[in-house]
Amino acid sequence: MVSDISVLIGGRAGEGINNAGMVVAHLLNNLGYHAYMYYDYPSLIRGGHNFTLVRAADRKIGVHRATADYVLALNQETVLRHKGRFLPHTVVIYNSDTVKGEGQGISVTGALRSVNAPEIMGNSAIIGAFAKAAGIPWETVVGVFTRHLPKGMQQNLAVARNGYDQVNAVLPISPGKGKPLPLVTGNEAVGLGLVAGGLSAYISYPMTPSSSLLHFLAENAGRIGLSVIHPENEIAVLLMALGESYAGARVAVGTSGGGFCLMAEGLSLAGMAEIPVVILVSQRTGPSTGLPTYTAQSDLRFILHAGQGEFPRLILAPGDAGQAYAWSAVAMDIAWRFQVPAFILSDKTLSEGFYAMEDIEKPGIQKEESHEGEIVTPYERYRFTESGVSPLRFPGTKGSVVKVNSYAHDPAGISTEEPDLVAKMTEKRLQKGRTLSEMMARYETVTHGGKTGSDTAVICWGSVLGVCSEVCDELGIRLVQPVVLAPFPADRIRKALEGVRRLVAVEENATGQLGSLLRESGIPFDRQVLHWDGRPLTPDLLSAHLQEALR
Amino acid sequence: MIGSGFVTGAQNTWCPGCGNFSIQHTLKNLFADLEKEGADPEKIVLVTGIGCHAKMADYMNVNSFYAIHGRAIPVATGIKLANRDLTVICCVGDGDAYAEGLDHLIFAAKRNIDITVLVHNNRVYGLTVGQYTPTSPLGFKGKSTPGGTLEYPINPLELVLASGATYVARGYTRKMDQLKTLIGRGVRHKGFSFIDILQICATFFPATDYYNKKTYDLPPYDTADFMRACSQAREWDYNNDAPVSLGVFYEKAAPTFDEKVDAIPRSEQDRDRFISTFLASRQ
Numbered sequence: 001m002v003s004d005i006s007v008l009i010g011g012r013a014g015e016g017i018n019n020a021g022m023v024v025a026h027l028l029n030n031l032g033y034h035a036y037m038y039y040d041y042p043s044l045i046r047g048g049h050n051f052t053l054v055r056a057a058d059r060k061i062g063v064h065r066a067t068a069d070y071v072l073a074l075n076q077e078t079v080l081r082h083k084g085r086f087l088p089h090t091v092v093i094y095n096s097d098t099v100k101g102e103g104q105g106i107s108v109t110g111a112l113r114s115v116n117a118p119e120i121m122g123n124s125a126i127i128g129a130f131a132k133a134a135g136i137p138w139e140t141v142v143g144v145f146t147r148h149l150p151k152g153m154q155q156n157l158a159v160a161r162n163g164y165d166q167v168n169a170v171l172p173i174s175p176g177k178g179k180p181l182p183l184v185t186g187n188e189a190v191g192l193g194l195v196a197g198g199l200s201a202y203i204s205y206p207m208t209p210s211s212s213l214l215h216f217l218a219e220n221a222g223r224i225g226l227s228v229i230h231p232e233n234e235i236a237v238l239l240m241a242l243g244e245s246y247a248g249a250r251v252a253v254g255t256s257g258g259g260f261c262l263m264a265e266g267l268s269l270a271g272m273a274e275i276p277v278v279i280l281v282s283q284r285t286g287p288s289t290g291l292p293t294y295t296a297q298s299d300l301r302f303i304l305h306a307g308q309g310e311f312p313r314l315i316l317a318p319g320d321a322g323q324a325y326a327w328s329a330v331a332m333d334i335a336w337r338f339q340v341p342a343f344i345l346s347d348k349t350l351s352e353g354f355y356a357m358e359d360i361e362k363p364g365i366q367k368e369e370s371h372e373g374e375i376v377t378p379y380e381r382y383r384f385t386e387s388g389v390s391p392l393r394f395p396g397t398k399g400s401v402v403k404v405n406s407y408a409h410d411p412a413g414i415s416t417e418e419p420d421l422v423a424k425m426t427e428k429r430l431q432k433g434r435t436l437s438e439m440m441a442r443y444e445t446v447t448h449g450g451k452t453g454s455d456t457a458v459i460c461w462g463s464v465l466g467v468c469s470e471v472c473d474e475l476g477i478r479l480v481q482p483v484v485l486a487p488f489p490a491d492r493i494r495k496a497l498e499g500v501r502r503l504v505a506v507e508e509n510a511t512g513q514l515g516s517l518l519r520e521s522g523i524p525f526d527r528q529v530l531h532w533d534g535r536p537l538t539p540d541l542l543s544a545h546l547q548e549a550l551r
Numbered sequence: 552m553i554g555s556g557f558v559t560g561a562q563n564t565w566c567p568g569c570g571n572f573s574i575q576h577t578l579k580n581l582f583a584d585l586e587k588e589g590a591d592p593e594k595i596v597l598v599t600g601i602g603c604h605a606k607m608a609d610y611m612n613v614n615s616f617y618a619i620h621g622r623a624i625p626v627a628t629g630i631k632l633a634n635r636d637l638t639v640i641c642c643v644g645d646g647d648a649y650a651e652g653l654d655h656l657i658f659a660a661k662r663n664i665d666i667t668v669l670v671h672n673n674r675v676y677g678l679t680v681g682q683y684t685p686t687s688p689l690g691f692k693g694k695s696t697p698g699g700t701l702e703y704p705i706n707p708l709e710l711v712l713a714s715g716a717t718y719v720a721r722g723y724t725r726k727m728d729q730l731k732t733l734i735g736r737g738v739r740h741k742g743f744s745f746i747d748i749l750q751i752c753a754t755f756f757p758a759t760d761y762y763n764k765k766t767y768d769l770p771p772y773d774t775a776d777f778m779r780a781c782s783q784a785r786e787w788d789y790n791n792d793a794p795v796s797l798g799v800f801y802e803k804a805a806p807t808f809d810e811k812v813d814a815i816p817r818s819e820q821d822r823d824r825f826i827s828t829f830l831a832s833r834q
Contacts, residue, residue, distance in 0.1 A: 029834070147832070182830040192826050200816070201633065223825050225817030227632060232658040236625040239618070239655075243629020246616055247596070247637060251629075269619050360830050362823060395596045395614035395630070396637055403608070405617040406601070414561050414609045415617065 003058045005033065005173055007130065008068035008085060010051035010078030013044055017074070020123040021052030024072075025183055025354055026144045027127075027136055028056035032176030035183060036466070037354035038064035038536065043208070043292040049077050058176050062320045062355060062466025066538040069171065070134065072126050073099050091171045093129045095122070104133055104167040111162035121152065121159045128160030135172025138164065182357045186350035186463075187213040189321035189357065190280055191220075193328025194252050196362050197278075198336075201227045201251040203241045205234050208292050209348040210254040210282040234259040238266030242275045246404055248394035250332060254280035257299045258289065264306045267341055271311030273404040274382065274390070274429070276335040276342075278328075283347040285534040294534030295348035297462050298509035301516070303343055304486055310426070312433030314342040314440075315486035319447075319465025321355035323483060329363035330443065337371065338389055338436045345485070347508070349536045350463040371435055380411040384424070388431030437487035445489040446496050450479035456550060457500040459493070459525065460507065461485060461514050467537045468506055471546060474539070485514075490521035502526050504549050508537065557582045557592070561609040568753035570724030571603060574642070574671060575610060577731045581738065582613065585638070595638050598627040600647035602678050604671035604750075607642045621651025624659045627666045631809050635665075640738060645672040649685035649707055660714035660743050662808035667737045667744040670707065673752035674789075681755040688790045693755075707747050708784035708800060712777070717742035719780065719801040723749045723766055725759060729797060736799065742807050749795070762795065769798030777801065 007024050011017050018039050025035040033056035041050040053064035068085045071078065073094035079101050086092075096105030111125035112118070124145075131141045141164065145157050184192070191213050194202070204214040218228040227249075231237055237253050244251040255263065260281050270277050283299045285291035303315055314334050318324040328344055335342035372392060373385035379400035383390045390411075395402045403413030408422045416422065447465075450458070450472030457478035460468045465481050472479040480496040482489055497503060503525040505515045510532040518525055527549040531537050537545075557579045565571050578597075586592050595613045599605035601620035608617035614637075618626045627641040648656045648670050659666065675693065676682040682693040683700045686707065690699035711719055718740040722730040730748065737744035749766075751759050765787075772779055780801035787793040817825075 147834075180834045182833040184830070184833055188829075192829065195822055195826060200814075203629075220825065220829075221814065223817070224822055225814055227812050227814040229632070229812065231625065231628075232654050235622065236628075236655055236658070239622045239625035240629035240632070242618075243598070243616065243626035243631075244633040245629075246626070247630040247633035249629075249633035251633075265619055266622070269622075273616075357830065360827075362826065394634070396591075396594050396634055398593060400593065401612060401614055403615045403617070405608070405615075406619050407617060409617075413615070413617075414559060415606075 005056045006065040006068045007054040007070045008051060008082055009072040010082060011074030013041060013048045013050050014046040015074055016123050017050040017052055020127060021054050022354060023127055023144060023148060024054045026148050027131060027140060029180045029183055029356060030140050030144055031136060032178045033057060034060050034178055034356050036061050036064060039352055041293050049081060063470060063539060066540050070130060072130055073101060074126060075099060091133050093126060093133060104129060106163050106166040111159050114162050115155055115158040117155045117159050121156050124156040124159040125163035128163030129167045132164040132167050133170050135169040182360060183354055184321050184357055185212060185352055185354055186321050186324050186346055188216050189324035190328045190344055191216045193325040193363060194332055195224050197329035197332025198250045199226060199252055199332060201244050201249045203229045203237045204254040205230060205237050205259060207256045207259045209284055209351040210256050210280055213254045213280060234262035238263040241277050242266060242270055245275050245277050252278035256282050256284050257286055268307030268309055269406050270341045271307060272406055274339040275404060276339050278331045278335050278342045280344045280346060282351040291534040295536055296509060297347055297507050300513040303345055311429050312340050312436055313486055314340055315345055316483060317345040317462040317485050318483060319462055319481055322357050322359050326363040327483060338432060339392060347463050381413045382409060382411045384411060384428055387435040388428045440484055440487055445482060445484035446492040447481045447483060448496055451476040452478055454478040455499055455501040457497055457503050459503060459505050464506055464508060464537060467539055467542050470539045471542045488517055488521060493523060502550060504529060504546060508532060557612050559610055559612045563610060565603060566753050570750035571671060573724040573727050574748060575607060577727060577734055578611060580731060581735050594636055596630055597640050598623045599642045600644060602644035602647055604642050604644045621647050624652060624655040628659055628664050631664055631666050632812055635809050638738060639666040641666055641668045643668060643670055645670055645674060645684045645686050646676050649705060657714045660711045660716040663715060663717050663742045663805050665741055665807040665809050669734060670747045671750045672747050673750040673756050675752050675756040677752050677755055686789050704789040706788045711745045712781055712784055712801060716745045717803045717805050718744035720746045720799045721797050722746055723762055723797055724751055742805055765795040766797050767794055769796045774799050774802045
């Protein structure tokens with residue numbers, strides 16, 4: 001009987017490994033456990049080696065484990081490649097028609113033939129066999145297949161039943177106490193948050209690991225009342241978005257680092273012309289093409305400084321699907337209230353990881369008083385106000401001529417080279433940044449975890465939240481996570497670190513980008529744990545690194 | 552004065568004799584006409600790139616988006632997608648549309664988005680003080696090509712015809728009555744309207760005498776005839792010494808991108824229901 005379960009499913013690309021993993025995650029979710037799934041795949045369409053690590057536990061988790069209690073091998077490579085993940089008790093369930101292994105061999109061909117099912121349903125036999133081996137009641141399998149595999153459900157179930165009957169309950173899992181939670185990917189959570197924040201248009205050019213948000217919103221566009229456009233390139237993506245925003249749409253775009261390189265000129269335009277837009281940047285291993293399907297946290301400084309000139313921006317780095325949902329809604333709200341570009345900084349781990357979402361309440365957007373001040377006639381798009389935020393109107397509004405401009409401009413939006421006016425307008429934009437910074441204090445910009453009273457702390461950002469939470473709990477260390485990275489909540493961080501004698505910054509990059517921000521703010525830290533091979537840190541690995549760093 | 556209300560108080564900095572004055576005057580009169588026809592001037596949006604042409608955004612007292620070099624067309628596309636009631640006119644330069652932002656021109660034509668693109672084609676970079684553009688003739692001596700260009704110009708009419716534009720015309724800044732007709736018809740055309748305007752650059756490409764000698768009005772023909780339009784567009788390739796025809800080369804009615812995209816808005820309740828239904832389906 002175990003209460004922290006890890007299941008590895010491996011096979012060739014094109015064999016539906018991701019879907020099989022999701023079904024296993026749903027099985028464990030319905031058994032009353034908190035589930036999480038990591039999906040690992042190379043950049044190709046057919047062949048290669050794909051695998052997922054599904055994990056379930058009796059507490060909140062947001063990371064996979066390096067080891068596996070169950071291995072579901074659809075091909076020989078799975079058994080060979082993952083030897084290092086095997087534990088003495090590991091149960092291997094394999095397709096005995098194609099794989100030589102030790103453990104629970106089942107004939108997938110036989111299962112398919114028994115109900116005349118197509119080859120694509122072969123995974124169901126393995127999943128069925130896993131369910132039996134793990135002691136999962138058949139009714140739970142029926143329930144999950146009915147809800148999550150509606151296509152060809154009866155036939156899939158028949159194949160699964162055949163697999164179920166071929167093995168014994170060799171390593172049963174006792175039912176957990178939790179209620180099933182919604183399982184969503186990070187990108188889906190971002191999408192839901194954007195919708196909750198009033199999204200009316202999404203524009204994107206495909207780039208891993210952001211593309212699944214494009215697919216999700218395109219598929220559901222009709223139900224949401226959304227226009228979803230895939231234009232010629234990322235330059236057009238952001239410029240088209242700025243046109244939409246200028247004309248009154250609430251618009252977001254999504255890309256990864258390489259695509260964002262092409263958006264830099266558009267970003268600077270958004271800053272100068274004060275046009276709201278939300279930008280998802282989902283990081284992958286760089287530089288350049290790097291590892292397209294693997295993770296990194298190495299674009300923070302790029303996002304922070306991209307674009308010529310100086311202008312305020314909002315950068316949010318959610319650490320799991322729940323935060324992604326809540327903060328994506330906030331990003332929409334703030335972008336429009338402050339007329340700034342707002343970033344959601346994700347990465348492959350968060351975007352494509354499959355998370356159990358605990359808090360599914362609609363994010364509480366703080367619909368507060370406007371900072372725009374009153375409208376005067378004639379309308380001035382860039383009217384000077386105390387807050388730095390000017391009244392926002394859209395073209396087509398009676399009595400208003402709405403002029404936006406990439407050049408230095410006067411309050412009416414007409415180009416100017418007058419030094420006093422140029423300086424004053426720059427000051428207006430900076431004032432807007434200060435107002436934004438003050439207003440952000442009303443949000444929980446920094447989260448706390450681990451052992452709160454400890455004088456040893458870890459500081460992290462983004463998707464490593466999951467692994468850091470677990471390891472800090474285990475080692476009795478305090479955890480501090482700034483979710484907002486610009487405007488940088490230095491005071492909040494300082495407060496969260498009161499009483500800390502030793503501070504370690506944990507990041508998945510090679511140079512310590514959060515570390516450099518801390519240094520700029522005069523927040524000293526003692527050690528860094530940096531990790532940059534494209535694979536997310538696992539609890540065992542981080543625990544070892546941390547203990548080493550703190551020795 | 553007709554249409555004087557459409558001009559801002561911004562100081563005009565075009566060179567004396569610049570063809571842009573003609574285009575501005577034409578737009579001013581066109582806007583006045585549209586208003587007389589009952590159109591709402593507050594629904595006109597002017598989008599410009601960067602270059603001499605782009606100052607139009609400062610000079611015209613209508614909604615405007617003074618964008619960046621080469622990127623007026625995607626901005627205009629976004630504006631039209633967000634609000635189909637707006638009349639979106641894009642002023643771009645030949646450097647803008649044919650060099651820096653060529654991809655956007657081709658895709659706007661391909662989509663048949665209902666916007667009007669006026670290319671102020673003076674065949675030289677003016678604001679950066681005299682370099683060749685994609686439509687400068689072979690051997691053009693500019694500041695970046697003192698020995699003369701080594702490449703042939705592109706023929707923009709051929710290019711946009713091949714890309715799917717549904718209204719293709721060419722005008723000349725010294726023929727203002729015709730220019731007004733061409734632009735007016737383009738603005739009223741439902742779909743992607745493209746007008747290449749041979750614009751005099753008084754300082755760096757003063758081709759007035761040449762155009763006065765070479766230009767002629769297109770003979771009447773069926774403008775829905777694509778093959779005829781293509782062969783007519785090939786008569787002058789922006790390099791040879793052939794006669795330069797002016798007028799509407801091609802016009803065809805076709806469904807527009809904006810009407811095809813047009814998303815049906817959903818109420819907040821519907822959207823909230825989508826979120827909760829989706830989350831419930833994942834339990």
